[in-house]
Amino acid sequence: MARVFKITVAVALIGLFIVLLIPAKEVDPSLISPMQQSIEQSQRVDSGNLDELTHAQSVAKSTTEPPTAEEAMFACLPDLESITDSFVDIENIKLRQQHRMQRLAESTLESDRLAYAMFNQDQPGLKPDPDTLFELFENGSDNPLLAKELIQQCTQIQDARCTNELIELAISKDKYNGAIWIEAINYYAKNDNDEAVLAAIDSLLSAPGYNERWGEKLIYYVNAMAAQGVDVRMSTIDAIGKSAATMFGGSALEWCKAQHQVRSLQACERLGQTMFDRGRTKITKAIGVGILQNFYEAQGDTQAVDELRQKFKESYKPKLQSNQSVTSLMQLLDERLLLSWLNGLDTLGELKAHQLMSEEAEFLYELNEHQMCSWIYNVLMSITDSD
Known part of the structure; x- marks a missing residue:
């Protein structure tokens, strides 16, 4: 070279x-x-x-x-x-x-x-x-990129302006886009709002489009x-x-690691799979892999963990x-x-x-x-x- x-x-x-x-x-x-x-x-x-x-x-x-x-x-x-x-x-x-x-x-x-x-x-x-x-x-x-960046900032900083009402309004600017629901999941997870996390995961799964x-x-x-x-x-x-x-997305992973109830664990499995399947950047897919790996390890499914790691490795193996x-x-x-x-x-x-x-x-x-x-x-x- x-x-x-x-x-x-x-x-x-x-x-x-x-x-x-x-x-x-x-x-x-x-x-x-x-x-x-x-x-x-x-x-x-x-x-x-x-x-x-x-x-x-x-x-x-x-x-x-x-x-x-x-x-x-x-x-x-x-x-x-x-x-x-x-x-x-x-x-x-x-x-x-x-x-x-x-x-x-x-x-x-x-x-x-x-x-x-x-x-x-x-x-x-x-x-x-x-x-x-x-x-x-x-x-x-009404700029959806601005809305995404604002939610991401509110996840990373402590600011009185970051209210649930503000986050909901920001989500509404790009509500058909699954990627903004991932930002919302991170925000709610960081603030220990379990029900909002679960609701946001459902919205992610039903979102027709995806654009990070x-x-x-x-x-x-x-x-x-x-x-x-x-x-x-x-x-x-x-x-x-x-x-x-400035890329950030670890709150969802940490939240899923702390879950023990069946409902939350199943939601995390769906979240991880969606991030891996629909993610457009390597970091999003990697976080999805981390969430799935945590789920499979909790189930004692070592074979699924090995297969997941290999699939991620193969997906980014240069042609x-x-x-x-x-x-x-x-x-x-x-x-x-x-x-x-x-x-x-x-x-x-x-x-x-x-x-x-x-x-x-x-x-x-x-x-x-x-x-x-x-x-x-x-x-x-x-x-x-x-x-």
Whole structure:
């Protein structure tokens, strides 16, 4: 992989002169990428209340204009200014980031302020900003991502504003979405409200749709940073790291561990199975596995525990694809691949979106809209195949 990366810049310089001589390929506008095909198919199968569950679809798009022919020539060349800043200008990085976040905090756009509230770890305290979340919600916002984040915050902090009435109102913003009921389960479990936990589990099981909105959350930040001139590739990496630091979902697991009554244990089994089956992120599936493992161990069913662990392990075992390492590198160079992955996260899930990236890369570079990107990809593939 190191060898591949070292060759990339040299290849790009050589390729630049070659692609200038190659005419751009005419693209059939009716062609649909593998990622988009899978997203549309998944939405038809598991749409729930589509109006409720696709709130973010207009958000989950690049804010940048399509490149001109000249810009496409140079696409996929490393953003040397961003890379240099990351290693050379270390002293000013935090200060500039704080200025960017402050501009989001002072913005009149709800999307900017929500991005600030969710990704404010660079400010003192290293936590998302609950005050902004409360303010946006109290101003009448119907944004389901905001509702989800607010419930999650109320689970993690002690705040008099976090009442059962507030949680019920937040749930109502996305009530057809099973994922928000998981947030509610965590909240009620943290507050030892057993009956509310059981009722929320029933609502989860009957919810027609499921969307954890993790991709949507990342895109809020990526778009907000792009509006301030931050490279999409750099801000995506930043967003993933920051969101991972605030993921939370252990209250349900701890609650289930403390249960002994048959009714509660059976509810926990259903909860764990649902999280494992419908979870769109690895952490949600892992928590589901933990809940199920606790249930099976309480029953003395060691075989079920072993089978569950193996099933989880197999589900995330990487599929061997010849272009996987090259595709991973191209995601750092080509923002189109990153945006495809981000757009597929919520509908397809973390695992399937990742698996589809190899097909997506083949599709994009066969089209050859961005000649430099296609050139780099093809050369790297030839190097990989020869190893």
